[in-house]
Amino acid sequence: MSILIYAEHDNKExxxxxxxxxxxxxxxxxxxxxxxAGHDCAAVAQAAANISGVSRVLVADAxxxxxxxxxxxSGLVVELADGYSHILAAATTTGKNFMPRVAALKDVAQISxxxxxxSADTFVRPIYAGNAIATVQSSDQLKVMTVRASAxxxxxxxxxxxxxxxxxxxxxxxxxxxxAELTVSERPELTAxxxxxxxxxxxxxGDNFALLNGIADKLGAAIGASRAAVxxxxxxxxxxxxxxxxxVAPQLYIAVGISGAIQHLAGMKDSKVIxxxxxxxxxPIFQVADYGLVGDLFDILPQLEAAL
Amino acid sequence: xxxxxGNLYYININTNFxxxxxxxxxxxxxxxxxxxxxxxxxxxxxxxxxxDLANVKMSINPFCEIAVEEAIRLKESGIATEIVVxxxxxxxxxxxxxxxxxxxxxRGVHIQTDAELDSLQIAKLLKTVVDKESPDLVILGKQAIDxxxxxxGQMLAALTNMGQGTFASKVAVADGQVAVTREIDGGLQTxxxxxxxxxxxxxxxxxxxxxxxPNIMKAKRxxxxxxxxxxxxxxxxxxxxxxKVSAPAQRSGGVKVADVAELVAKLKTEAKVIS
Numbered sequence: 001m002s003i004l005i006y007a008e009h010d011n012k013e014x015x016x017x018x019x020x021x022x023x024x025x026x027x028x029x030x031x032x033x034x035x036x037a038g039h040d041c042a043a044v045a046q047a048a049a050n051i052s053g054v055s056r057v058l059v060a061d062a063x064x065x066x067x068x069x070x071x072x073x074s075g076l077v078v079e080l081a082d083g084y085s086h087i088l089a090a091a092t093t094t095g096k097n098f099m100p101r102v103a104a105l106k107d108v109a110q111i112s113x114x115x116x117x118x119s120a121d122t123f124v125r126p127i128y129a130g131n132a133i134a135t136v137q138s139s140d141q142l143k144v145m146t147v148r149a150s151a152x153x154x155x156x157x158x159x160x161x162x163x164x165x166x167x168x169x170x171x172x173x174x175x176x177x178x179x180a181e182l183t184v185s186e187r188p189e190l191t192a193x194x195x196x197x198x199x200x201x202x203x204x205x206g207d208n209f210a211l212l213n214g215i216a217d218k219l220g221a222a223i224g225a226s227r228a229a230v231x232x233x234x235x236x237x238x239x240x241x242x243x244x245x246x247x248v249a250p251q252l253y254i255a256v257g258i259s260g261a262i263q264h265l266a267g268m269k270d271s272k273v274i275x276x277x278x279x280x281x282x283x284p285i286f287q288v289a290d291y292g293l294v295g296d297l298f299d300i301l302p303q304l305e306a307a308l
Numbered sequence: 309x310x311x312x313x314g315n316l317y318y319i320n321i322n323t324n325f326x327x328x329x330x331x332x333x334x335x336x337x338x339x340x341x342x343x344x345x346x347x348x349x350x351x352x353x354x355x356x357x358x359x360d361l362a363n364v365k366m367s368i369n370p371f372c373e374i375a376v377e378e379a380i381r382l383k384e385s386g387i388a389t390e391i392v393v394x395x396x397x398x399x400x401x402x403x404x405x406x407x408x409x410x411x412x413x414x415r416g417v418h419i420q421t422d423a424e425l426d427s428l429q430i431a432k433l434l435k436t437v438v439d440k441e442s443p444d445l446v447i448l449g450k451q452a453i454d455x456x457x458x459x460x461g462q463m464l465a466a467l468t469n470m471g472q473g474t475f476a477s478k479v480a481v482a483d484g485q486v487a488v489t490r491e492i493d494g495g496l497q498t499x500x501x502x503x504x505x506x507x508x509x510x511x512x513x514x515x516x517x518x519x520x521x522p523n524i525m526k527a528k529r530x531x532x533x534x535x536x537x538x539x540x541x542x543x544x545x546x547x548x549x550x551x552k553v554s555a556p557a558q559r560s561g562g563v564k565v566a567d568v569a570e571l572v573a574k575l576k577t578e579a580k581v582i583s
Contacts, residue, residue, distance in 0.1 A: 010494075069499065070462065070472055093492040097474050100427065100462035109426050109548045112457045122551065127456050128350045132359050135552040174471035174505075178487060178498040191493070195581070219582060237477075237512060238495050244511055246493070252581040262349070269559055273579045275571065281564075290562035290579065293571050303568040308582070 001029025001120055004080060006073075006089035006099075007048050008149075011038045011066065014047035016192040017090035017149035022051050024152045027117040028086055031055055034161075035080065037073055039066035049161040057163045064171035067180075068094055074101035075170030081106055081142060085120070091146035091247075092191075099146050108140040115151035129243040130266040150191065150249035150270065183238050190241065193222035195252045198241055198268075199234070200226040202257020202278065202297055206234040211298070212256065214305040224248070226258045242267035257297050260285030277301075334481075335390045336379040337443035338413065339434055340372040342397055342404045343454045350454075352555045359553055368404045371449025373411075374509040377516040378479060379447050380412035387481050388445070390414050394437050396430055398422055402532060410519035410527035417441075421537035426546040427455075431463035436540045438468050443504060445486060450475050450508040461508035471501035475510040 003025045008015040018034065025032045034048045037060040045059045058080070064072045077098070081087060087102065089095030091113045103110035115133075116124035122137045123145065190196060197212050197219070209223065216223050224241040225234065241248055243266035253271035258264060260276070260283055268274070269288055276289035279296050286292040293300060344350055345365040353360045368376070382388040393408040394417040395401040405416035419433050438446065451458035465472035473479070473488025477496065480487045481503075489498045491510045519527075537544060565571045575582045 067497070067499075070465075070474070074466065093475060093490070096458050097462065097472075100459035101466040101472070103459070104428060104431055104463035104466035107428075109428050109546065110457070110459050110463075111548065112459060126556070127553070128344070128359060128454055129456065130556055131350050132352050133554050133556050134550060135554075136548050137551050138548045140547045172471075174469070175473075175499050175501050178500050180492075180495065180497045182495040189494075236495070237491055238493065252575070252579075273575070273581045274559075274562075275575070286564070287561045288559045291571055291574055292562065292564045293568070294564060300568060304572070307568050307572045 001085050002031040002083060003029055003033070003086045003088060004077075004084045005032060005034045006077065006087070006095065007034050007036045007044060008090045008092055008094060009036065009038060009041060009044040011041045012043060014044045016154065017092060018048060019051050019154040019157070020149040020152040021088050021090055021147050022053050022155035024114075024117060024147050025086070025088055026053050026155065028120050033058055035060065035077070037065045037068065037076055039063050045163050049163050050157050050159055052156045052159045054159055054161040057161050058166055059163060060166040060168070062169035064169050067177040068098070069175050069177065070098035070101055071172035071174040072170050073098040074105060075172055076168070077102045078105045079168065079170065084142065086143045086145065088145050088147050090149045095146045099144060103144040106142055106144065108142050108144055109138060111136060111138060111143065111145045113148050114145055115148050129263060130269070131262070148247060150247055183236065187216060188220065188222045190222045190224050190239070190246045190248055193248070194250050195219045195221035195254075196224050196241070196248055196250045196268075196271075197221050197254040197256065198224035198226060198258060199229055199256050200258030200264075201228040201232060203229060203234060209235055211301045215254075215301065215308065218305065218308040219252070226261070226264045228259075228261070255285050255289070256301065258285055259283045260288065333390070334388045334445070335392065335441065335443045336382060336388045337438065337441055337446045338372070338375050338379050338391060338393045338408065339446070339448050339460070340376065340393055340395050340404050340408055341369040341449070341452045342366050342395060342401045343369040343452050346370050346453065352553055356552050356554050358550065366400070366403075368407055369449050369452045369454075371451060371453075371509050371511075373449075373516045374511070374513050375447040375449050376408045376411050376413060377514045378509060381514065382479075382481065383412065392417060392441055392443065394419065394434065396421065396425065396433055396537065405532055406527050407519065409530040410524040411517060412523070415530055416532035418532055418534045419537050419540070420534055421544065423537070423544045424546070425544060426548055427457050427459035427463055429542060429544050429546060430460050431467055432542045433537060433540060434460070434464050435467045436542065438464070445481070445503060445505060445507065447507045447509065450510055461506050465506040468506075470504055470506050472506045472508070473499055473501055474508045476507050477510050477512045479507055479513065
């Protein structure tokens with residue numbers, strides 16, 4: 001078993017998903033390489049080499065990888081694929097984008113969004129928005145998989161794996177980067193935060209989301225939202241927690257003015273502790289909440305901020 | 309495809325002339341999947357062999373519906389000239405093709421098979437349609453709400469060696485290129501692809517229309533070509549087997565607290581998630 005993990009990063013920072021994938025990979029086999037593909041990404045490679053259990057870090061540093069375009073990255077990964085039994089990437093918008101290309105070019109199936117490893121060829125994944133859990137077995141020689149990082153613990157740090165530079169640059173010439181509008185925030189990212197406070201339609205408008213700021217500051221929390229709040233235009237889509245948004249599993253999840261639609265629950269029900277604040281005591285969110293507080297969020301939020 | 313520098317009005321009223329220039333024809337292929345209706349809550353069979361789809365309402369997968377809508381808007385704005393909708397599966401899929409025709413697609417292709425297929429086989433079958441139809445743009449849903457795989461569009465792009473714009477929230481076609489604004493984890497990213505290209509839709513791309521009764525009637529006369537999947541030279545065997553489908557672990561509700569003070573105390577001393 002030789003496993004290649006695609007590192008999740010933004011050229012500056014290695015994202016927390018990667019250490020979780022190393023932990024997932026360690027349940028499959030022991031020979032684990034990490035591929036860092038990007039541009040001016042030396043710091044990322046250093047961080048990857050620090051993860052315990054990593055045998056080697058391969059670095060493909062070229063301008064054609066700067067934006068991790070699927071057409072170029074898939075060419076690189078396909079070239080490296082021989083010799084590996086498994087290729088893993090996080091089920092982020094990066095991994096979801098290029099991995100099926102890799103699978104198709106290698107003429108194998110992809111297993112998407114695994115949440116558990118049963119054995120080297122058998123994996124568990126949610127289907128129907130998490131309303132059913134499938135166990136699947138692959139007989140492909142090469143297993144191409146995306147991994148739901150939040151379902152796995154992190155591998156520990158404290159390693160000094162060798163770093164090897166790759167020289168080949170795959171520029172497919174099919175696509176080019178035009179622009180990016182990235183949300184700039186001082187808060188932790190939703191998928192990495194240990195505490196999340198999310199607002200729903202009950203917040204009534206985008207301005208009221210400011211009521212969550214003080215609490216988030218005190219708890220070091222990320223701020224999320226339900227799809228209803230996003231669709232109503234209160235906040236941008238990248239704040240969305242749910243089946244069609246981000247899947248999160250923090251230590252503490254505080255749902256404020258969120259009724260608890262299935263699609264939202266699918267994105268947060270694996271949180272360790274769930275708190276629900278809602279004025280409707282019949283709201284379905286209370287059926288999954290460890291602690292429910294019935295009341296008007298506009299009264300409760302300032303009290304909560306003061307009490308922390 | 310239209311040259312955006314040209315006179316769209318002139319081109320539109322001179323269809324015959326325009327077609328002869330060979331620059332204005334733009335064909336869009338839209339694959340659609342028959343899937344469980346969005347409003348149905350799926351149940352797992354007692355023997356855990358699969359989910360129970362007997363007598364369950366089926367529809368066009370919502371993301372595929374958004375793909376159909378986007379193609380229709382491109383046609384209405386004079387950019388696209390023909391929309392071909394394709395579905396793969398049992399005879400029942402004709403129902404979803406008819407729905408897409410009623411929404412505004414021009415003709416349908418049904419690749420008939422009773423086999424349970426993975427995304428890779430679907431992408432290979434779709435490639436045969438792409439080879440035959442030579443579309444300028446293929447628009448697919450980013451994923452189906454049953455298998456949640458999110459693979460087919462990317463696989464089709466790989467097999468046809470096309471560029472891909474996945475998770476699209478905006479699509480703009482001009483000068484032989486398509487600019488796709490993608491919903492990515494940190495915000496939005498726009499990429500430019502040379503046509504022909506593949507686009508997969510995210511939720512915010514558009515809001516699909518409802519079919520009108522006259523258009524539903526008209527759709528009954530639109531052509532649907534049926535192709536036997538076994539005749540397309542694609543190996544339909546999947547290397548992934550489904551061992552078990554189980555219901556997710558249920559989370560039991562906890563306690564109601566009386567006020568903020570009790571909540572904070574419980575979080576500190578009982579759950580120990582804040583200090």
